[in-house]
Amino acid sequence: MFYLSKKQLMEEELPAGHRSPDWPTRLAQLAEQARNPSLKAFYQAGVVAAGTPISEVPLVAMDFETTGIDASRDEIVSIGLVCMTLDRIRMSESRHWILKPRADLRDESVVIHGITHSEVESAPDLTRIREQLLETLAGRVVVVHHKGIERRFLDAALKRRIGEGIEFPCIDTMELEARLHRRKPGGLLDKLFGQKPRVSIRLPESRERYHLPHYPAHNALTDALSCAELLQAQVAHRFSPDTPVSTLWS
Amino acid sequence: MQAEHLEIIDFLRRYPPFNELPEEALARVAANIDVSYFKAGTQILEFDQEVDAWYVIRSGAVEVYRRNGDLYNRLSEGGYFGEFGLLRENRVRFPIVALEDTLAYLIPAPIFKELFEQYENFADFVEVEDRSRLRQTVARREDANELLTSSIEVLIGRAPVTIETGSTVREAAMRMSNEGVSSLLIVHPPGSSQDSESCMAGMITDRDLRNRVVAKGLSYDTPVTEIMTAELIHAEHNQLVFEAMLAMLQHNVHHLPILKHGTPVGVIALSDIIRYESQNSLFVVSRIFRANSVEELSTLEGEVRSCFSRMVHEDANSKMIGRAMAVIGRSFKQRLLELAEEKFGPPPVPYCFLALGSMARQEQLIVTDQDHAMVLDNSYDPMKHDAYFLQLAQFVSDGLAACGYTYCKGEIMATTPKWRQPLRVWERYFDEWIDDPTPQTLLNSFIFFDLDGVWGKTEWADHLSRYIAHKAQRNARFLACMARNALLRTPPLGFFKEFVMEPSGQQTQSIDMKRRGTAPLADLIRVHALAVGSVARNSFDRLEDVIAADILPQGRGQDLRDALEFISMVRIRHQALDLDAGQEPDNKIEPENLSDFERKNLKDAFQILSSAQKFLKYRYQASRIG
Numbered sequence: 071m072f073y074l075s076k077k078q079l080m081e082e083e084l085p086a087g088h089r090s091p092d093w094p095t096r097l098a099q100l101a102e103q104a105r106n107p108s109l110k111a112f113y114q115a116g117v118v119a120a121g122t123p124i125s126e127v128p129l130v131a132m133d134f135e136t137t138g139i140d141a142s143r144d145e146i147v148s149i150g151l152v153c154m155t156l157d158r159i160r161m162s163e164s165r166h167w168i169l170k171p172r173a174d175l176r177d178e179s180v181v182i183h184g185i186t187h188s189e190v191e192s193a194p195d196l197t198r199i200r201e202q203l204l205e206t207l208a209g210r211v212v213v214v215h216h217k218g219i220e221r222r223f224l225d226a227a228l229k230r231r232i233g234e235g236i237e238f239p240c241i242d243t244m245e246l247e248a249r250l251h252r253r254k255p256g257g258l259l260d261k262l263f264g265q266k267p268r269v270s271i272r273l274p275e276s277r278e279r280y281h282l283p284h285y286p287a288h289n290a291l292t293d294a295l296s297c298a299e300l301l302q303a304q305v306a307h308r309f310s311p312d313t314p315v316s317t318l319w320s
Numbered sequence: 321m322q323a324e325h326l327e328i329i330d331f332l333r334r335y336p337p338f339n340e341l342p343e344e345a346l347a348r349v350a351a352n353i354d355v356s357y358f359k360a361g362t363q364i365l366e367f368d369q370e371v372d373a374w375y376v377i378r379s380g381a382v383e384v385y386r387r388n389g390d391l392y393n394r395l396s397e398g399g400y401f402g403e404f405g406l407l408r409e410n411r412v413r414f415p416i417v418a419l420e421d422t423l424a425y426l427i428p429a430p431i432f433k434e435l436f437e438q439y440e441n442f443a444d445f446v447e448v449e450d451r452s453r454l455r456q457t458v459a460r461r462e463d464a465n466e467l468l469t470s471s472i473e474v475l476i477g478r479a480p481v482t483i484e485t486g487s488t489v490r491e492a493a494m495r496m497s498n499e500g501v502s503s504l505l506i507v508h509p510p511g512s513s514q515d516s517e518s519c520m521a522g523m524i525t526d527r528d529l530r531n532r533v534v535a536k537g538l539s540y541d542t543p544v545t546e547i548m549t550a551e552l553i554h555a556e557h558n559q560l561v562f563e564a565m566l567a568m569l570q571h572n573v574h575h576l577p578i579l580k581h582g583t584p585v586g587v588i589a590l591s592d593i594i595r596y597e598s599q600n601s602l603f604v605v606s607r608i609f610r611a612n613s614v615e616e617l618s619t620l621e622g623e624v625r626s627c628f629s630r631m632v633h634e635d636a637n638s639k640m641i642g643r644a645m646a647v648i649g650r651s652f653k654q655r656l657l658e659l660a661e662e663k664f665g666p667p668p669v670p671y672c673f674l675a676l677g678s679m680a681r682q683e684q685l686i687v688t689d690q691d692h693a694m695v696l697d698n699s700y701d702p703m704k705h706d707a708y709f710l711q712l713a714q715f716v717s718d719g720l721a722a723c724g725y726t727y728c729k730g731e732i733m734a735t736t737p738k739w740r741q742p743l744r745v746w747e748r749y750f751d752e753w754i755d756d757p758t759p760q761t762l763l764n765s766f767i768f769f770d771l772d773g774v775w776g777k778t779e780w781a782d783h784l785s786r787y788i789a790h791k792a793q794r795n796a797r798f799l800a801c802m803a804r805n806a807l808l809r810t811p812p813l814g815f816f817k818e819f820v821m822e823p824s825g826q827q828t829q830s831i832d833m834k835r836r837g838t839a840p841l842a843d844l845i846r847v848h849a850l851a852v853g854s855v856a857r858n859s860f861d862r863l864e865d866v867i868a869a870d871i872l873p874q875g876r877g878q879d880l881r882d883a884l885e886f887i888s889m890v891r892i893r894h895q896a897l898d899l900d901a902g903q904e905p906d907n908k909i910e911p912e913n914l915s916d917f918e919r920k921n922l923k924d925a926f927q928i929l930s931s932a933q934k935f936l937k938y939r940y941q942a943s944r945i946g
Contacts, residue, residue, distance in 0.1 A: 289327075
């Protein structure tokens with residue numbers, strides 16, 4: 071998780087209303103167009119129907135540490151994945167990779183994620199783990215906090231390596247928080263969560279509101295777990311296990 | 321690639337029983353954990369539901385219920401649940417509800433069972449049977465001070481060297497030389513008829529040969545019976561080493577015959593055991609008897625306290641500490657009465673001074689008030705004699721107060737006329753209290769039925785104890801009333817965060833370990849003891865009689881013993897901590913000062929007390945006895 075400053079988050083464009091794409095159809099189209107075999111296999115695995123209750127959807131929480139915030143220039147240095155369902159987050163089905171970025175590992179990002187030059191020197195390139203990564207994602211809806219990072223970075227990284235980008239359905243826990251706090255002030259939920267006009271929707275502050283424990287940030291695996299737990303909490307408090315996945319994904 | 325779950329491992333490492341596990345086991349646990357979030361109010365586990373994992377609370381809090389809907393426990397961060405079900409057919413035994421928003425780490429059943437089988441400490445800690453965990457804890461402590469808690473038998477090196485009553489001093493001396501012993505038991509020849517059950521007639525020692533024979537110029541043909549010490553102080557084979565030591569110091573003897581069913585099985589010398597007493601807890605007793613005034617006695621209060629602390633630090637058990645403190649309290653009374661008789665002259669009629677309550681039960685600690693009474697000879701005439709006994713009682717009571725034993729707020733002291741009466745009046749009191757109990761006399765029974773003769777005609781105290789035991793045992797209505805009163809003080813459910821948790825779910829800041837723990841235990845043990853006609857006074861001794869009478873369900877007597885030992889030790893340890901910190905000790909404990917270990921074991925002990933109270937209620941129901 072690359073934490074954006076408050077200011078960056080305010081400026082981030084959030085959709086005014088929730089658009090729910092028709093992901094099964096879109097993935098089928100992409101499966102037709104894809105040339106790379108592992109990418110094609112990923113699309114062919116498809117995704118559950120839009121009306122499927124969230125409790126029945128196979129999910130995978132994902133987080134990246136990156137060399138910076140510009141997807142066109144920066145690269146991924148680590149990936150954390152944790153497979154989950156609404157009921158249970160399965161550490162036995164988790165992955166953590168340190169990667170060798172094609173961009174420079176800049177000092178300011180090292181300060182954040184703590185992954186050093188010497189560690190990435192001996193790490194593999196994303197190409198070496200691409201197949202494993204796509205296999206883990208296949209058939210699952212990805213859970214992230216701030217999809218802007220994971221979506222753009224994976225897309226750009228694949229384009230650079232295989233000449234094709236990637237699209238995938240995401241449940242963005244930050245966007246779920248934003249929906250709540252963009253309601254007009256004075257509403258019941260504002261009262262519940264305090265009347266401050268602007269509430270931070272960053273991961274640690276969002277977790278706190280659901281009484282989730284404090285985790286040290288900037289380890290991709292811990293952040294993925296962190297985000298997985300946040301989704302469980304959000305659904306427990308604000309949705310129900312029967313909520314159709316289309317209400318949540320984008 | 322194997323993911324490293326640092327955050328989970330770091331969390332687990334902070335809590336027992338995980339802190340006992342090696343790193344590789346923790347890593348294996350962390351790599352296999354499932355995580356689940358439960359909103360406050362969610363039913364996490366339902367009764368009889370299948371359970372496939374062991375739950376550890378990462379954050380938040382849950383409530384554990386009994387099948388009948390009673391609150392059983394509250395658990396917070398680091399707490400765990402589900403083990404009961406996992407070890408019993410994988411069905412939930414205790415339903416769980418989230419009290420706060422809760423994040424739980426679920427350890428899959430196969431991993432839990434692997435840990436349980438592979439790591440003994442882990443298994444001991446999460447052991448499903450609450451009572452067996454307490455048993456292990458108490459047993460471990462018993463091991464730790466084996467020598468002090470051993471019975472005297474372990475010190476008996478050889479069968480006693482004896483000689484028959486017909487022998488001469490020379491024959492006795494030769495026997496001692498040949499056998500290389502410093503003491504010799506004199507026994508009645510087999511087949512001779514004796515009034516006493518024992519075949520032991522007396523004892524002589526090296527010192528007796530020097531002082532009573534050689535120094536006096538007696539003939540070596542003098543019968544040994546003329547120079548022996550008859551009326552021997554002895555100990556029973558199953559008494560504690562510690563008790564034997566106290567007896568020897570108290571009576572100033574250096575050799576102690578040990579009897580088993582009336583037959584001597586050995587003689588132990590003070591030097592045999594003194595090395596086990598590294599500190600001078602007995603020194604206090606000898607100081608008391610050498611003090612020549614109330615002022616001198618009152619300077620010993622500090623020594624009594626440091627003796628208490630030392631015993632706690634030396635891992636003495638509660639029976640030893642309670643007994644040592646009672647012996648010290650008793651010695652104070654005895655010395656004060658000696659001083660009083662010197663001052664006011666000999667008593668006009670015989671009397672017996674009684675210690676009551678915790679001192680009589682030998683369960684005295686340092687925070688204690690004085691409970692005592694006086695039994696006078698039946699020839700007592702108030703007009704002629706009472707002035708003397710009032711003076712005596714006043715002297716002892718004021719003296720005790722000067723030595724740190726505060727006056728009894730309920731006036732249960734020999735200075736109160738009602739509690740300074742002839743033997744026949746005491747018998748009448750006990751008749752009335754047993755035959756026609758009222759709320760007030762029931763309270764009296766709780767205090768006065770624990771009585772111990774301290775001075776004077778102590779046999780009257782034994783007589784009264786037998787009188788009570790005989791009468792109470794036959795009176796079902798009285799026992800039912802005593803049982804009902806023994807249920808008035810109940811234990812809490814356990815602890816939750818920094819609070820004491822009540823069965824109602826209410827939470828309070830501190831717990832009085834006497835009121836909520838040791839006192840109700842002593843009360844309920846007293847009722848059973850009366851029911852089986854036991855004349856023992858110490859709660860542990862009473863329990864032994866109760867167990868022998870077989871009126872408790874299998875194993876429950878041992879449970880009660882463990883519960884009493886553990887609660888007493890927590891109370892004692894915290895008083896010692898107060899003393900070490902220079903604070904005035906009391907019986908109150910704040911949960912934040914309890915270790916995890918103490919909390920768990922205390923909860924188990926409270927549980928045992930609570931079920932024992934239910935059993936008491938059932939067993940002595942007035943209607944059932946009818």
